[in-house]
Amino acid sequence: MSVIQRVLPEERYARHGHVGGILWFTGLSGAGKTTLSESLERALFQQGYAVAVLDGDIMRQGISADLSFSAEDRSENLRRLAHMARLLSRIGVLCITATISPFQRDRAAIRALMAPGEFHEVYIKASLSTCEQRDPKGLYRKARQGQIKAFTGIQSPYEPPESPDVVVDTESMGVEACLNVLTEYVARHFQLGTPNRSGG
Amino acid sequence: MSVIQRVLPEERYARHGHVGGILWFTGLSGAGKTTLSESLERALFQQGYAVAVLDGDIMRQGISADLSFSAEDRSENLRRLAHMARLLSRIGVLCITATISPFQRDRAAIRALMAPGEFHEVYIKASLSTCEQRDPKGLYRKARQGQIKAFTGIQSPYEPPESPDVVVDTESMGVEACLNVLTEYVARHFQLGTPNRSGG
Numbered sequence: 079m080s081v082i083q084r085v086l087p088e089e090r091y092a093r094h095g096h097v098g099g100i101l102w103f104t105g106l107s108g109a110g111k112t113t114l115s116e117s118l119e120r121a122l123f124q125q126g127y128a129v130a131v132l133d134g135d136i137m138r139q140g141i142s143a144d145l146s147f148s149a150e151d152r153s154e155n156l157r158r159l160a161h162m163a164r165l166l167s168r169i170g171v172l173c174i175t176a177t178i179s180p181f182q183r184d185r186a187a188i189r190a191l192m193a194p195g196e197f198h199e200v201y202i203k204a205s206l207s208t209c210e211q212r213d214p215k216g217l218y219r220k221a222r223q224g225q226i227k228a229f230t231g232i233q234s235p236y237e238p239p240e241s242p243d244v245v246v247d248t249e250s251m252g253v254e255a256c257l258n259v260l261t262e263y264v265a266r267h268f269q270l271g272t273p274n275r276s277g278g
Numbered sequence: 279m280s281v282i283q284r285v286l287p288e289e290r291y292a293r294h295g296h297v298g299g300i301l302w303f304t305g306l307s308g309a310g311k312t313t314l315s316e317s318l319e320r321a322l323f324q325q326g327y328a329v330a331v332l333d334g335d336i337m338r339q340g341i342s343a344d345l346s347f348s349a350e351d352r353s354e355n356l357r358r359l360a361h362m363a364r365l366l367s368r369i370g371v372l373c374i375t376a377t378i379s380p381f382q383r384d385r386a387a388i389r390a391l392m393a394p395g396e397f398h399e400v401y402i403k404a405s406l407s408t409c410e411q412r413d414p415k416g417l418y419r420k421a422r423q424g425q426i427k428a429f430t431g432i433q434s435p436y437e438p439p440e441s442p443d444v445v446v447d448t449e450s451m452g453v454e455a456c457l458n459v460l461t462e463y464v465a466r467h468f469q470l471g472t473p474n475r476s477g478g
Contacts, residue, residue, distance in 0.1 A: 082316040084331075085323045116282040123285045128328075130369045131284075141341075141361035158358075161341035165362060169330045171369070 090170030096268040098167035104179045105202030108209030110248040115176035133176040160188040180236045201242035290370030294328045296468040298367035304379045305402030308409035310448040315376035333376040360388040380436045401442035
């Protein structure tokens with residue numbers, strides 16, 4: 079029997095017109111991660127990209143349903159998310175993850191799992207006071223009332239990225255402007271035939 | 279801000295020309311799961327399908343690197359595999375999984391995670407004596423010598439599927455004939471516009 083040639087990532091990239099990879103959104107609750115991840119998914123899908131969003135709900139309702147919200151289990155949840163994102167990336171999908179992922183050490187561990195140029199840290203930036211004012215899910219209010227423990231920004235720290243690959247400031251920019259920054263970033267780093275595709 | 283329309287599975291199916299889903303290969307070590315999964319991936323990719331293989335190596339080197347080979351951890355590994363496969367299915371990918379998955383109760387639990395028609399149990403059938411004679415990875419020999427414990431077929435049972443969606447018998451059929459059965463099955467159940475796409 080002849081040896082089978084596994085389908086290589088490069089064959090998938092050629093079909094999709096872009097490489098796979100991960101846009102790892104990080105930011106406070108209320109910073110705009112959900113809105114921007116879903117808008118970006120829609121925009122990129124319309125442009126023909128193979129693209130998918132993974133978020134906390136998808137994880138917690140599925141592969142991480144066995145995990146608690148302890149510090150240890152939150153790290154484990156992010157580790158699993160990273161592996162799922164890597165899987166998508168390796169089959170040529172541009173994977174957008176949308177979780178707070180507050181700790182630098184977790185994000186560094188995740189970057190270390192990936193090939194060079196595969197992981198792109200995207201800081202969805204807004205101040206705590208703005209996020210608490212927006213409070214789209216009412217979580218800050220519950221945290222202030224003690225109904226949620228260890229909520230990021232209130233009882234637990236958020237460590238901003240030290241050198242994110244891209245930053246969008248949702249306090250000073252509207253959704254459309256943020257989306258433009260992100261879609262241009264994606265075109266520059268993921269599309270095939272783009273000279274400066276590698277690098278962050 | 280307008281409400282974002284998440285990209286629906288149906289939009290992805292329309293782009294791919296087929297629905298997502300899972301072909302869950304099960305069978306003894308040496309039955310031909312790896313050969314057939316990789317050959318099928320290649321054949322379907324060439325036909326334009328969005329297709330990917332997940333196997334034990336991918337799991338154990340990645341998201342399941344923290345798990346042992348105890349009975350409990352083997353079940354957990356399959357649970358995670360099922361969730362990864364489901365993720366792929368939901369973004370319109372035809373996911374082929376290739377693991378022994380010896381226990382009926384594990385496979386039933388996995389089927390229960392999925393939507394109707396999403397999970398297709400594929401029995402890669404060969405007798406224990408044939409598999410032990412082939413012994414492509416030398417694992418049966420090691421198991422007989424006691425170097426591997428709880429090896430399926432030797433110290434641990436293999437429970438054949440009671441009502442598999444499709445069976446390929448690799449003792450009586452060559453690789454090409456098996457592949458024909460599988461690609462025809464896929465065309466009938468996954469391609470858009472096929473009358474009897476649902477059902478098993």
